[in-house]
Amino acid sequence: MKTPVRVAITGAAGQISYSLIFRVAAGDMLGKDQPVILQLLEIPPAMEALQGVVMELNDCAFPLVHGIITSDDPNVAFKDADFALLVGSRPRGPGMERSDLLKANGAIFTVQGKALNDNASKDVKVLVVGNPANTNCLIAMKNAPDLNPRNFTAMMRLDHNRSMSQIATKTDSHSTKVEKMVVWGNHSATQFPDIANATVDGAPVKDAVDNDWYVNEFIPTVQQRGAAIIKARGASSAASAASAAIDHMRDWALGSDGRWVSMGVFSKGNSYSIDEDLIYALPITCENGEWKEVTGLEIGEFQQKMMNATEEELKGEKEAVIDLI
Ligand SMILES: NC(=O)c1ccc[n+]([C@@H]2O[C@H](COP(=O)([O-])OP(=O)(O)OC[C@H]3O[C@@H](n4cnc5c(N)ncnc54)[C@H](O)[C@@H]3O)[C@@H](O)[C@H]2O)c1
Numbered sequence: 001m002k003t004p005v006r007v008a009i010t011g012a013a014g015q016i017s018y019s020l021i022f023r024v025a026a027g028d029m030l031g032k033d034q035p036v037i038l039q040l041l042e043i044p045p046a047m048e049a050l051q052g053v054v055m056e057l058n059d060c061a062f063p064l065v066h067g068i069i070t071s072d073d074p075n076v077a078f079k080d081a082d083f084a085l086l087v088g089s090r091p092r093g094p095g096m097e098r099s100d101l102l103k104a105n106g107a108i109f110t111v112q113g114k115a116l117n118d119n120a121s122k123d124v125k126v127l128v129v130g131n132p133a134n135t136n137c138l139i140a141m142k143n144a145p146d147l148n149p150r151n152f153t154a155m156m157r158l159d160h161n162r163s164m165s166q167i168a169t170k171t172d173s174h175s176t177k178v179e180k181m182v183v184w185g186n187h188s189a190t191q192f193p194d195i196a197n198a199t200v201d202g203a204p205v206k207d208a209v210d211n212d213w214y215v216n217e218f219i220p221t222v223q224q225r226g227a228a229i230i231k232a233r234g235a236s237s238a239a240s241a242a243s244a245a246i247d248h249m250r251d252w253a254l255g256s257d258g259r260w261v262s263m264g265v266f267s268k269g270n271s272y273s274i275d276e277d278l279i280y281a282l283p284i285t286c287e288n289g290e291w292k293e294v295t296g297l298e299i300g301e302f303q304q305k306m307m308n309a310t311e312e313e314l315k316g317e318k319e320a321v322i323d324l325i
């Protein structure tokens, strides 16, 4: 039996966590042979609801769960954490953009960045899910000067998975047959789901779909999918967001087997001339617990325009929270 690892999850009584925690506990994230100690963070008004979640976790009698800690203090929840999934923050409602949440949520990530810096394992792998995820991740990273910036990532995997699913449906194939999809930039309406290198059943996607569908249907559908779910469900995506978080962390920890994934990462040293002080989604492969940028892709005029637009938005978000970083 492996030694248990510590998995901290914030917003643990919320919608996403209600799916996420149970999947982590079942071994979907780190493997069926990896015991976990769950370290669950909430704010004081939600601690009672969190106790209900813990009762349900206990009632599952998960073989891999070797301890459950609950707290409203990030210094306790992040103590020696090997993995930290920062979910806790307000979701947007109808008619809002994710960046409208910066004022409400940004400050959460200064406190949590400091607490990670002071308490977590030096190798902690951090995934920011709470919106606006990229800029919240930048805030947390900047408030954790003793941790390697490479430890901080933002979730773009939901956008990546949404793209693969849309392509599979359009080409009458299956999402597992779609490879080399890239979603660049911000988890927002400016994100750029790019099919230039993507293949389906080994053949170029761009030969299988027409450009009009790509530009006028596919890209806006992926960009607006979060808003479409809010409109339909009356609440933001939760189970699919949890599933994407599981995919992101699993691949980072256990490897992506050469498959490309999209992750929001610190842009310093990137090979696509993107501003070097952002959390920007790039094409990534993961191996031996490390992520690596896919380099050397040719960038055409349309791609450059789309990549610049999402970069500009991220620069604007950063300016809006400059006092927090
Ligand atoms: N990056 C993505 O792809 C993606 C996808 C879906 C949702 N999200 C975002 O994830 C966040 C959570 O969504 P949800 O549906 O679970 O929301 P929710 O409102 O159901 O749950 C959020 C939980 O966070 C808790 N919380 C608030 N402040 C906290 C703090 N300082 N410390 C710890 N916990 C705190 C709340 O008490 C609540 O229980 C939202 O910001 C949402 O927009 C991101």
Ligand SMILES: O=C(O)C[C@H](O)C(=O)O
Residues within 6 Å of the ligand: 091, 092, 098, 131, 158, 225, 226, 227, 229, 236, 237
């Ligand atoms: O759209 C939202 O606000 C929730 C989430 O970021 C999503 O993409 O579903």
